[in-house]
Amino acid sequence: MNQILKNCLYYGASRVGELPFLRARFAARAAIILFHEIQRDCQSELMTGTSASLFEYSLNWLQREGWSIVGLDECLEQLARNDQSRRYAVLTFDDGYRDNVSVALPILERHNAPFMMYVPTGAPTRTMNSWWLGLRKLFLANDTVTIDALGRHFHCSDIRSKTSALTEVSQWVHQDYRRSAMLAPTFMENGISLAALNDEYFLDERELGLLARHPLASIGGHTTSHAALATLDEPSARAELADNRGYLENLLQLPIRHLAYPYGGPTACGPREEDLAKEVGFQTAVTTRQGRLYEHKLNEFALPRIGFNSRSGFSARMSGIIEAVQAP
Structure with a gap:
């Protein structure tokens, strides 16, 4: 809706x-x-x-x-x-x-x-595999984001577009939670440490x-x-x-x-x-x-x-x- x-x-x-x-x-x-x-x-x-x-x-x-x-x-x-x-x-x-x-x-x-x-x-x-924190960090830190596992390329330079893109990728994971493991290469390529995010949050x-x-x-x-x-x-x-x-x-x-x-x-x-x-x-x-x-x-x-x-x-x-x- x-x-x-x-x-x-x-x-x-x-x-x-x-x-x-x-x-x-x-x-x-x-x-x-x-x-x-x-x-x-x-x-x-x-x-x-x-x-x-x-x-x-x-x-x-x-x-x-x-x-x-x-x-x-x-x-x-x-x-x-x-x-x-x-x-x-x-x-x-x-x-x-x-x-x-x-x-x-x-x-x-x-x-x-x-x-x-x-x-x-x-x-x-x-x-913990806190993939949702990794995605948040990814979109906050970048105005252009590629999620290879999803086959999507996002241009998001403001809060509204970043929020929308984060929501789309999160919903994709929620459709099959096994997909969360597929985000690991993207996090690694972008220097995102889930252990560090766990420590922060x-x-x-x-x-x-x-x-x-x-x-x-x-x-x-x-x-x-x-x-x-x-x-x-x-x-x-x-x-x-x-x-x-x-x-x-x-x-x-x-x-x-x-x-x-x-x-x-x-x-x-x-x-x-x-x-x-x-x-x-x-x-x-x-x-x-x-x-x-x-x-x-x-x-x-x-x-x-x-x-x-x-x-x-x-x-x-x-x-x-x-x-x-x-x-x-």
């Missing part, structure tokens, strides 16, 4: 969703909200994260609209008790970005808002250990290498889950009971991955499938989350109107 039309739909849905009788009709008991980077200057990062102002807006909106921001364990406990007195929001951050601490944490502290950070082993160990082991002791923070697993589990054979997928859990528990000396599937869509995880997550000892797993939580239909190993990139998109998703419109 054209982005302008999508924004108009979100804005209209958000306004309609403010009507009290519709909010009551489509209200869910809880929602898990998905974040990655929380950026001070989104343009300089090619619009790849959530702005600090949008992040703070979302927390203000939740509290103004009567949503209690709680940890994942408390949320699921209240759903199991069929507590009808309040609605619950859970804040989650994938990958372990530095700006989750430098930018987001002061905002979270002001709101006394607990949160979950899902961390892949390869982020603090600097071994992600918390290290010491910083992660400090964060894990913060009273608002919980840490969850996110596999060893951030691979799309559905593309791996069963032993490899199981090892990705078990080894990551073991690594984090050894590093932090804390139980790791919650998981986020990398990428989290239907082509990245499914029923097999749910079974594997249970086998290795996780108690919940979140996806990136859009949706809120209802106590009468809850699969704790395929929990949906709310993702958004605008104020109207956030309020429309949280109101439930978008779900109602898109339902078959």
Whole structure:
């Protein structure tokens, strides 16, 4: 859908969703909200994260609209008790970005808002194939970019064209996550070190250990290498889950009971991955499938989350109107 039309739909849905009788009709008991980077200057990062102002807006909106921001364990406990007195929001951050601490944490502290950070082993160990960071660096550093694996040549001299080109190549990878390995020669030719980018963007082991002791923070697993589990054979997928859990528990000396599937869509995880997550000892797993939580239909190993990139998109998703419109 054209982005302008999508924004108009979100804005209209958000306004309609403010009507009290519709909010009551489509209200869910809880929602898990998905974040990655929380950026001070989104343009300089090619619009790849959530702005600090949008992040703070979302927390203000939740509290103004009567949503209690709680940890994942408390949320699921209240759903199991069929507590009808309040609605619950859970804040989650994938990958372990530095700006989750430098930018987001002061905002979270002001709101006394607990949160979950899902961390892949390869982020603090600097071994992850963070191809999305490599692509971002590639387009930021060059006005002419060739992606041989895609057979595309891009002329992009301004932020808008760079952002558009980055989006096109990223979508190509998301169509088949095995394509990410095909970008390695391009990164090498352009002097881009993914290990250096990991060091720049992600918390290290010491910083992660400090964060894990913060009273608002919980840490969850996110596999060893951030691979799309559905593309791996069963032993490899199981090892990705078990080894990551073991690594984090050894590093932090804390139980790791919650998981986020990398990428989290239907082509990245499914029923097999749910079974594997249970086998290795996780108690919940979140996806990136859009949706809120209802106590009468809850699969704790395929929990949906709310993702958004605008104020109207956030309020429309949280109101439930978008779900109602898109339902078959």
